Amino acid sequence: MKVEFDVEKAVPRTMSTQHPDNVNVPGWSSGEVIDSDAEIFETFYAFDELGCQEVMWDSEGKDVDTRVVRKLLNRYGSFFSGHVLGRDVFLTYRIPNPKIELVERKVVIETLQNIPVAFDVASSFYGRDVAPIFEVILPFTTGWDELVTLFNYYRKAVAAEDMVLHGSTRVRDWVGSFKPKSIRVIPLVEDYGSLLDVDRIVKPYIEAVKPESLRVFIARSDPALNYGLFCAVLLSKVALSKLGMVAKEQGVSVYPIIGVGSKPFRGHLSPDNVARFLQEYRGLATVTVQSALRYDYPVEQVKECVSFLNGNLPNGEAVVVLDDEEAALRGVLAKCRRRYEDVVELLAPLVNGVAAYVPQRRARKLHIGLFGYSRCVAGVCLPRAITFSAALYSIGLPPEFIGCHVLEDLSDKELDLVLKHYVNVKYDLGVVGGFVSWQNVNMLLETNEKVAERAGADPGKLKVALGKVLGDLQAVEEKFGVKLGPLSPNQKRHENFANNFLLAWLEGEDDEAKKALVESAKLRNCLG
Numbered sequence: 001m002k003v004e005f006d007v008e009k010a011v012p013r014t015m016s017t018q019h020p021d022n023v024n025v026p027g028w029s030s031g032e033v034i035d036s037d038a039e040i041f042e043t044f045y046a047f048d049e050l051g052c053q054e055v056m057w058d059s060e061g062k063d064v065d066t067r068v069v070r071k072l073l074n075r076y077g078s079f080f081s082g083h084v085l086g087r088d089v090f091l092t093y094r095i096p097n098p099k100i101e102l103v104e105r106k107v108v109i110e111t112l113q114n115i116p117v118a119f120d121v122a123s124s125f126y127g128r129d130v131a132p133i134f135e136v137i138l139p140f141t142t143g144w145d146e147l148v149t150l151f152n153y154y155r156k157a158v159a160a161e162d163m164v165l166h167g168s169t170r171v172r173d174w175v176g177s178f179k180p181k182s183i184r185v186i187p188l189v190e191d192y193g194s195l196l197d198v199d200r201i202v203k204p205y206i207e208a209v210k211p212e213s214l215r216v217f218i219a220r221s222d223p224a225l226n227y228g229l230f231c232a233v234l235l236s237k238v239a240l241s242k243l244g245m246v247a248k249e250q251g252v253s254v255y256p257i258i259g260v261g262s263k264p265f266r267g268h269l270s271p272d273n274v275a276r277f278l279q280e281y282r283g284l285a286t287v288t289v290q291s292a293l294r295y296d297y298p299v300e301q302v303k304e305c306v307s308f309l310n311g312n313l314p315n316g317e318a319v320v321v322l323d324d325e326e327a328a329l330r331g332v333l334a335k336c337r338r339r340y341e342d343v344v345e346l347l348a349p350l351v352n353g354v355a356a357y358v359p360q361r362r363a364r365k366l367h368i369g370l371f372g373y374s375r376c377v378a379g380v381c382l383p384r385a386i387t388f389s390a391a392l393y394s395i396g397l398p399p400e401f402i403g404c405h406v407l408e409d410l411s412d413k414e415l416d417l418v419l420k421h422y423v424n425v426k427y428d429l430g431v432v433g434g435f436v437s438w439q440n441v442n443m444l445l446e447t448n449e450k451v452a453e454r455a456g457a458d459p460g461k462l463k464v465a466l467g468k469v470l471g472d473l474q475a476v477e478e479k480f481g482v483k484l485g486p487l488s489p490n491q492k493r494h495e496n497f498a499n500n501f502l503l504a505w506l507e508g509e510d511d512e513a514k515k516a517l518v519e520s521a522k523l524r525n526c527l528g
Contacts, residue, residue, distance in 0.1 A: 011215070011255045012054035012090045013313040014306050015288050016046035019221075020361035021261050021386045021528055022291035023521035035363045036065045043068070044076045047089045049299070051306045052289055054090040056137065059111050066110060069118035069132050073125045085122060085132040092186070094137040099146065108150075112136070112158050116178040123179075131180045137217055141187035142194045144204035151209055154183045184211065186257070190219035192227060192337070195235040196330070199242040206250050213253040215286070216243055220259050221266040225385040228340030228403040229265055231333055233280075233422045238326060240283045240318035255285035255314075262292045262526045264428035265389050265399045270525065271297050271305040273431075278309075280424050283318025291361065292526035325417060332414050340403030343472065346465030347402070348380040349457035350444075354391040354505065355383040357517050358527060389528030394517045395444070395505075396437025396498040397469060400429060404472040407479040415479075426480045433476070433484040434491035435524060437498045441470060447506065454506055494523045 018039060025032050028041060046052040057068055065071065068091065073080050083089050095112070098105035115133050122132040138150055159181050161172035172178070187205075189198050195218070202216060218239050224232035240256055247254040258281055260267025269277045269287055278284075287309060294302055321329065344351075382388050392399045410418065419425065444451055445466050452459040476482055486492040497520035504513035521527050 011213075011285050013286055013310045014052045015054040015056055015092070015257065015286055016043070016050070016052040016294065017056045017259070017288045017290050018042075018058045018362060019261070019288070019290040019292075019386065021266075021390075021526050022295040022361055023359075023518060023525075023527045024295045025361070026295045033360050033363050040065060040068060040071050040075070043072060043091070044079065046289075046294070047083065048076070048079050050289070050294060050303055051310060053310060054092060054286070056092055056094050056288070057133075058094045059096065059107055066114040070121045073121065077125070080125070084126065084130060086130055086134065090135075091133050092135045092137060093133060094139060094188070097138055097140045097146070100140055112154050112183075115154070115180070115183065116159065119179045120176070129179065134180050135184040135186055135215070137186045137188050139188040140190050141201060142189075142191060144201050144208070147185045147187055147201070147205045148208050151183065151185050155181065184215070186215045186217050188217040188219060188259075189239065190222050192223070192231070192235065192333075195219075195223065195239045196333075197242075198239045199246050202243065202246050202254070203250065206246070206252055211252065213255065215255045215257055217257040217259060218243075221261055221385045224265050224399070225382065225388050227333075227337045229400045229428075230336040230403070230406070230418065230422065230425075231340065232265075233425075234329055234333055234336075234418070236281065237319065237421045238321050238329065240281070241321040244283055244318040244320070256283060256318075257286040257288070258284055259288045261290055261386070261389075261528070262296070263389065263393075263398075263400075263524070263528070264432055266385060266528070268424075268428055268431075269293065271301045274305050274308055276424050276427065278312055278315045280422075282316050283314075285314045287313065296522070296525040319421065321421065325421075328414065328417055329421070332410065332418060335409050335414075336403060336406050339406035339409070343402050343465060343468045344382070345380050346461045346468070348382055349455040350395075350451065350462060350465070351382060351388060351391050353455035353457075354395060355387045357394070357501075357505070357510070357514050358383075358387045358390045359514070359518065361527070386528040390517075390521065391528070393435055393524060393528060394498060394501050394520055396435065396440035396495060396502070398432040398435050400432050401436070401472045401476060401484075402469065404429075405468065405475045407475045426482060429476055429480060430482045433482050434486050434488060435494055435498075436473060436484040436486075437495045438485050439495065440498055440502050441466070441473070443499075443502060445470075450506060454508075490523055494520050497523070 029038050043055045046055050085091060093111055095108045096104040098108050118133050119131050122130040138146060141147065159178040161178045162170055164170055165174060187201060189195055194201060206214060218236050220232055220236055223235055243254050243256050260269040262270040270293060289306060389399050448463045449459050452462045473484055477484055486495045497516045501513050501516035504516060
């Protein structure tokens with residue numbers, strides 16, 4: 001089986017996504033929630049104004065317009081006449097995973113069937129054959145067989161133009177030919193085991209399909225929610241290392257994508273950290289430019305950031321994780337994960353109680369699948385990563401610090417290994433250290449009974465959780481010499497709003513609580 005696309009085609013460097021992590025509403029949106037019609041303009045805006053080279057068109061967990069190509073070319077024909085869709089700028093579908101999203105799995109069929117329709121529309125617009133969409137992202141990929149199944153379904157069921165319908169009449173005689181004949185499948189790898197063993201997913205797929213190149217999407221946000229900051233960073237480093245080795249072993253170009261938000265917990269790609277980010281995550285071809293980066297910073301700063309990324313990606317080869325290092329890292333990861341889960345399990349009711357106050361920024365629908373729409377960690381259900389982070393930042397307990405007491409459990413050799421492969425850990429923790437509110441930590445401890453009642457939590461378990469969080473904060477100060485708490489005027493204002501939020505939340509003053517949460521988010525340039 002041969003994928004028909006030209007391997008020399010430029011791989012996009014910057015992928016604009018629809019992640020709802022922005023606090024500010026863009027001026028072109030008619031309401032606080034960006035809906036599917038506004039996302040048509042947003043796609044054009046990402047290309048034309050910001051300089052992003054790719055847009056993820058996301059049908060996972062939300063309704064999207066399957067006629068996006070027709071509408072883009074009709075509304076913004078002048079731009080797309082000079083920037084060919086599928087050659088100069090790119091639109092890439094993310095579909096639900098049929099194995100997980102049982103209610104949504106036929107959305108996959110609907111989405112894939114639209115790819116040949118988009119081909120016909122674009123070819124008519126350009127006057128020649130143009131494939132505006134030819135890649136599909138499969139979330140939560142855990143096995144190579146899922147990729148082959150998707151690849152073959154499109155080839156055999158969607159592009160089945162030779163199927164006989166009646167007599168000698170074939171599908172192509174009735175509705176015309178189907179192009180492209182095949183699609184590129186991009187695995188989105190998200191869970192602990194799959195990130196550690198990403199080569200076991202990628203290598204068999206390469207052997208089965210024999211593509212000349214492959215893009216692989218490494219999740220960075222959900223692993224942080226599920227396993228904590230240290231695990232999320234280290235898992236991504238192991239995955240990038242293994243992808244580099246697979247490329248050399250198989251003689252196939254592998255182009256890693258990483259999905260990152262603007263604060264350290266979710267990846268730390270922001271206009272004021274872009275150089276450090278590229279230093280931290282070596283071996284990348286593409287990065288996501290999420291909503292907070294696009295709308296919570298001055299537009300000129302955003303454009304400079306996107307331009308810098310476009311000019312500096314790919315950023316070299318991934319740092320190789322040696323076999324003995326990987327064996328040691330697996331032990332470190334197990335310790336980090338366990339410490340994180342110990343805290344999250346007890347803290348979940350408080351997080352969920354606060355999460356209800358985080359404003360929506362995208363029109364989304366309920367997920368019914370492996371995790372439901374929320375994510376389940378250590379047996380408890382939590383909101384999605386953005387809302388989870390927003391809830392904790394809003395009460396002055398940045399999620400980066402949860403489970404950091406593990407630093408006390410690591411040997412000197414293990415800690416040195418962490419510092420080798422998480423280069424900017426001290427810097428990252430220092431950046432968010434200014435959003436720690438000791439006043440709120442003390443208030444939560446002193447009013448534990450009331451907090452528990454408000455959150456619907458067990459007072460004893462909540463008290464233990466807060467004690468563990470206190471230990472996490474102290475461990476960072478002692479091990480890394482990082483002073484936590486607000487230092488700059490901006491951070492002090494953030495603490496004031498975090499104090500106001502917690503007081504209003506405790507008193508059930510919903511409107512005041514929501515206002516304080518939004519104002520604090522504006523000061524840190526993201527919801528979560």
